[in-house]
Amino acid sequence: MSSYTKKKIVSLLAPVLSGLRVYKLFNPNYAGLGHILTFHRVVPKADKDRIHNHLSLEISPEHLEETIGFYKKEGYKFLSLDQVCEVLESNETNEKFVAFTFDDGYKDNFTVAYPILKKHKIPFTIYVTTNFPDHKAILWWYILEETIIKNDEIDFVWKGKEYQFKCQNTSEKELAFDQIRSLINQNFELDHYEEFLKIIFKKSKEELYAFAKTMAMSWEEIKKISRDPLCTIGAHTINHYPLSQLNEDELVFEINESKERIEKYIGKVVEHFAYPFGKKTEASLREFDAVKALQFKTGTTTRIGNIFKAHKNNKECLPRISINRVTDHHVLKLQSSGLLPFIIHKGKRVILD
Ligand SMILES: [Zn+2]
Known part of the structure; x- marks a missing residue:
């Protein structure tokens, strides 16, 4: 089953469960103090064939407005990541919070x-992969989508092994996207x-x-947006490699060099980090330790979850x-109440691996 399915x-x-108000049972123990949201691109809907799983990296401007409206209506306070740290450090009971984060550094941000x-x-926070504005990044996830849409089959030989992916219909194309993404x-x-x-x-x-x-924010735009007090610029490595596959030196270089490179351009200290890809197989304990050792205030993953008081001591792996x-x-x-995270993580609040 593809992840889009x-x-x-x-x-x-969701409408059935939310109508039954089952999620309210989870609120007291699993809603936590608040949530950090992950966005990638915000672009008007285009009328052309797409791979739905990849399309989930994009929402429309109207959808962004609706998301803001939802949290306003629910009485949430909108915080920066620095303010999230202050909430975690303080011992007072606070209003529920939500923090907006955008990964990679796309121009439409x-x-x-x-x-x-x-x-x-x-x-809001924008996590910049520095090779995006340097135009040295390979946005292979977009190339993969384009290749799958245009072809009925993708085949290649790598290290003597033959690979073949059928892409004749929608479900084959969705599955091929997930399989080739994992393979890469x-x-x-x-x-x-x-x-x-x-x-x-x-x-x-x-x-x-x-x-x-064509798709990355320029350094000029990053500099300009970083001057707005609403904006925090975070690091997201140089190359957007899956960090778990790097050796220790390469890992530290990818994290620290991207931080220093952004600091040079924006003239501010970069204190927040997001792990590229961010699944368990792509970033785990060793990567969390590296981010902590490099003195970042926070590190965010793509594990689904809410923020709890217990994250005070685990700010390097915030879901x-x-x-x-x-x-x-x-x-x-369902997500904000904690119902979905409860099911996915079997009741665990802090995900350490
Ligand atoms: Zn990313």
């Missing part, structure tokens, strides 16, 4: 999301990374790098709630 099932069940956030005075991250080798991508996609080096030129195309107000209620 799972998301779709949740979105179909500046052109589309920022005006909306500014209008509503919402503090699980077979990651720093020395062969670019070569592997060239072989999968049958593209030249220039073609692999072309997406970053988040991902906002995607299927996250309507019913799904938000």
Whole structure:
């Protein structure tokens, strides 16, 4: 089952569960102090074929407005990540909070999301992968989507092994997207990374790098947005590699060098970090320890969860709630109440691995 199918099932069940108000039972113990939301791109809906699982990296401007409206109506306080740290450090009971974070550094964060956030005075964090503005990043997830949409089959040979993925219909295309995504991250080798991508996609080096030129925020835009007190710029490594696949030196370099590079451009200290990809197989204990040792105030994953008092001592692995195309107000209620995180993590509040 593709991860989009799972998301779709949740979105179909959500109105029923939210109508039954089952989620209210979880509120006292699993809603926590608040939530950190993960966004990627905010772009108007386009009328063309897409891979739905990948499409979940994008929401429309209207959806961003609706999400803001949901938390306003529910009485949440909108906090920056620095303020989330203050809440965790203080011993007082606080109002429920929500913090908005955007991963990678897409251009539409500046052109589309920022005006909306500014209008509503919402503090937000943008985690920048520095090779995005440097135009040295390979946004292979977009190349993968484009390749799957255009082809009925993807085949290639890597290290003597033949790979074949059928992509004739929608469900095959959705599944192929998930399978090739995992293949790229699980077979990651720093020395062969670019070569592997060239072989999968049958593209030249220039073609692999072309997406970053049109989709990434420029350093000028990052500098400009960072001057707004609503904005926090966080680090998201240099290359957006799956960190679990790197050796110790490469890991520290990816984290620390991206921090220093952003600091040089914006003239402010960078104190917040998000793990690229962020699943258990892509970032875990060793990566959490590295972020803690490098003195970041927070590190955020893509594990679904709410923020609890217990996170005071585990600020290097804060879970988040991902906002995607299927996250309507019913799904938000199930996530914010703690019902969905409870099911996924079997009742655990702090996810340490
Ligand atoms: Zn990312």
